[in-house]
Amino acid sequence: MSDDKVSCNEAIDAALHLDGDPEKVRAYYDEWALNYDRDTDSVDYSGPAISARLLREHLPAGEIRLLDAGCGTGLAGVELQRLGYRRIDGFDLSDSMVERARSSGVYTELKAGIDMMQAARHYESDCYDAVLSVGVFTLGHVPPEALRVLLQLVRPGGLLLMSTRTHYYEQTGFQALVDELIAAQKMELVKLVRDAPYNNDGDAHYWLFRK
Ligand SMILES: C[S@@+](CC[C@H](N)C(=O)[O-])C[C@H]1O[C@@H](n2cnc3c(N)ncnc32)[C@H](O)[C@@H]1O
Incomplete structure (x- = not known):
């Protein structure tokens, strides 16, 4: 995706x-997959490392079943493995992103071509100790309702972690959905890290919920 004509920041902006x-998402990321790691590294993308550390603060490593939803090339999986997690599954819409994730060697099971909004058709309910989604709750990608889908896949008592780009949080009904799910006792907020680093173009909030 990035070449002489298209800067890294432009590639990231276009994704929004x-x-x-x-x-559109699938086609875009299929094309970007080859240069994604290099481009995101060049803008100091810290979402995967921050997310993995936040999860590790609240969930012991070991034989824990994790699902990386919208895993992309596997940047979060690599960070999670570094912190001691050994059973990490992942899915993404883009085949090419998943191929890169596969070559990282850190995932136990990977599925390509899965739309997050339909994920409940591809995974059992209540089966993961934790589900995380980094860099996906961002403009142009998934609506806040995807949170409800991912929550289904978490076992009772398990954790759901996600980043929301600040402009996504401000321009969508994400907070209203969080309030609704908490009021309905479907989940509780364990930790919210507001306005934390994401990349050199802006910050994100990091959310940790317990089902
Ligand atoms: C910015 S990348 C983040 C990838 C990875 N989680 C990371 O932090 O590097 C966004 C990813 O979300 C995936 N994605 C976007 N919409 C999706 C959807 N509806 N279902 C599944 N994956 C989706 C894209 O294919 C892409 O790999």
Whole structure:
């Protein structure tokens, strides 16, 4: 995706305008997969490392079943493995991103071509000790309702962790959905880290919920 004509920041900005259309998202990331790690590294993308550390503060490593939802090339999986997690599954819409994740060698099971909004058709309910989604709750990608889908996959008492880009948080009904799910006792907020580093273009909030 990035070449002489398209800067890394432009590649990342363009990803924010995919309208949440799964076909556009898939095509975009299939094309970006080859240069994704290099481009995100060049803008100091820290979402995966911050997310993995936050999870590790609240969940012992070992034979814990984790699902990396929208795993991309596997940056979060690598960080999670570094912190001692050994059973990490992942899925993504983009085949090419998943191929890169596969070559990282850190995932136990990977599925490509899965739209997060339909994930409950591909995974059992209540089966993961923790589900995390880094860099996906961002403009042009998934609506806040994807939170409800991922929550289904978490076992009772398990954890759900996600980043929300600050502009996503401000421009969507994410907070209203969080309030609704907490009021309905479907989950509780364990920790919210507001306005934390994400990349050199902006911050994100990091959310940790318990089902
Ligand atoms: C910014 S990348 C983040 C990838 C990885 N989690 C990371 O932190 O590097 C966003 C990823 O979300 C995936 N994605 C976007 N919308 C999706 C959807 N509806 N279902 C599944 N994956 C989706 C894209 O294919 C892409 O790999």
